[in-house]
Amino acid sequence: MVQIRKHGGNLKEASEKYKIPVEKFIDFSANINPLGPPEGVFEVIKDNLEKITQYPDSRNLEIKKALAYYLNVDINSLILGNGASELIFLIVNNLRPKTAWLPVPTFSEYEIASRAAGANIIQVPLQGEKFNKFTIDQLEGLAKGDILFICNPNNPTGQLYDVKLLNHILQATNDTEAYLVIDESFLDFIKERKEVSFIEKIKEYPRLIILYSLTKFFAIPGLRLGAMIANPKLIEQFELGRDPWNVNIFAQLAGKVALEDKEFIEKTLDYFENEKKFFYTELQQIKGLIPYEPKANYIFIKLLEPNNSSEVCDLLARDGFLVRNLNTYPLLGENYIRVAIKTRKENLMLIHSLKKCIRGI
Numbered sequence: 001m002v003q004i005r006k007h008g009g010n011l012k013e014a015s016e017k018y019k020i021p022v023e024k025f026i027d028f029s030a031n032i033n034p035l036g037p038p039e040g041v042f043e044v045i046k047d048n049l050e051k052i053t054q055y056p057d058s059r060n061l062e063i064k065k066a067l068a069y070y071l072n073v074d075i076n077s078l079i080l081g082n083g084a085s086e087l088i089f090l091i092v093n094n095l096r097p098k099t100a101w102l103p104v105p106t107f108s109e110y111e112i113a114s115r116a117a118g119a120n121i122i123q124v125p126l127q128g129e130k131f132n133k134f135t136i137d138q139l140e141g142l143a144k145g146d147i148l149f150i151c152n153p154n155n156p157t158g159q160l161y162d163v164k165l166l167n168h169i170l171q172a173t174n175d176t177e178a179y180l181v182i183d184e185s186f187l188d189f190i191k192e193r194k195e196v197s198f199i200e201k202i203k204e205y206p207r208l209i210i211l212y213s214l215t216k217f218f219a220i221p222g223l224r225l226g227a228m229i230a231n232p233k234l235i236e237q238f239e240l241g242r243d244p245w246n247v248n249i250f251a252q253l254a255g256k257v258a259l260e261d262k263e264f265i266e267k268t269l270d271y272f273e274n275e276k277k278f279f280y281t282e283l284q285q286i287k288g289l290i291p292y293e294p295k296a297n298y299i300f301i302k303l304l305e306p307n308n309s310s311e312v313c314d315l316l317a318r319d320g321f322l323v324r325n326l327n328t329y330p331l332l333g334e335n336y337i338r339v340a341i342k343t344r345k346e347n348l349m350l351i352h353s354l355k356k357c358i359r360g361i
């Protein structure tokens with residue numbers, strides 16, 4: 001079977017490989033909010049089942065209004081998508097950049113989509129122990145019409161870029177007339193989201209595009225819902241390449257309910273503020289690995305020799321835990337894994353299993 005993608009959340013595949021039923025696995029490989037989805041999501045879907053006989057609103061109007069309010073942006077600067085992933089493809093298919101610049105390691109779909117749209121790929125190796133730095137010099141050769149993808153916080157490292165660096169890059173891409181995409185899909189998990197987000201800057205920068213996803217924070221990856229925020233002129237151009245019914249009727253209804261559930265949002269932020277610290281501190285006690293302090297809802301972990309990621313992932317899977325082996329990412333070799341932050345009980349179970357599977361040094 002043709003398979004070019006490796007992502008977290010492959011429960012079925014793991015179940016076949018390890019001969020363990022899907023429901024017996026605890027999945028730490030996909031970064032989904034363990035408190036979600038908000039209750040109202042299930043209710044609104046159940047109450048509207050008969051709507052499958054209708055086409056969804058091709059303007060995505062109600063969900064767009066709710067998202068415009070939530071993100072505090074003009075409705076004309078938004079496009080909704082069947083997940084943020086769909087919009088990554090829409091961007092490159094529409095802009096047809098000659099070259100896509102990718103600070104790596106990062107989310108793999110930027111490269112897959114850019115290649116499919118005929119772009120050359122330039123990987124920009126991230127620097128520092130946490131892979132959270134790069135310099136403007138590394139963008140030498142950036143040309144008009146090129147595209148640069150930045151994931152903030154970055155997946156899989158869970159780190160934020162320095163705002164000053166991002167501002168420099170924004171200026172550099174603007175001066176060159178290149179496009180800058182900042183993927184803020186995991187920014188909702190950060191209490192200071194407003195100070196870190198570059199959404200406001202779309203008003204001044206006509207080639208700045210922000211990606212946003214509802215699938216992680218609101219725990220609806222199966223429903224699919226994401227968005228892109230950019231200057232209305234650019235949005236108009238992208239609209240011409242959009243499938244008119246790309247957001248299904250349940251995603252539209254559920255997304256609106258989720259965005260309006262302030263209690264769920266507050267509860268999630270409070271939960272992660274505490275659980276991030278707890279899980280990180282517990283991981284720090286395990287000999288043979290180094291966790292990096294997480295900014296979002298997942299933890300980037302370096303394994304120390306003689307441990308290697310394929311072996312550790314295999315041992316954990318046999319124990320019923322799926323974690324993300326990062327050996328498919330550039331620069332990471334067999335030395336890193338990523339784990340989602342789940343419920344306290346589940347996190348403690350993983351810690352217990354890791355202590356058995358990791359060789360201390």
Ligand SMILES: Cc1ncc(COP(=O)(O)O)c(C=O)c1O
Pocket residue numbers: 082083084085086107151155183185186212213214215216221224225226
């Ligand atoms: C950084 C990043 N952006 C976008 C996506 C895609 O999200 P969606 O489920 O909205 O398509 C993912 C999925 O893992 C991701 O990690």
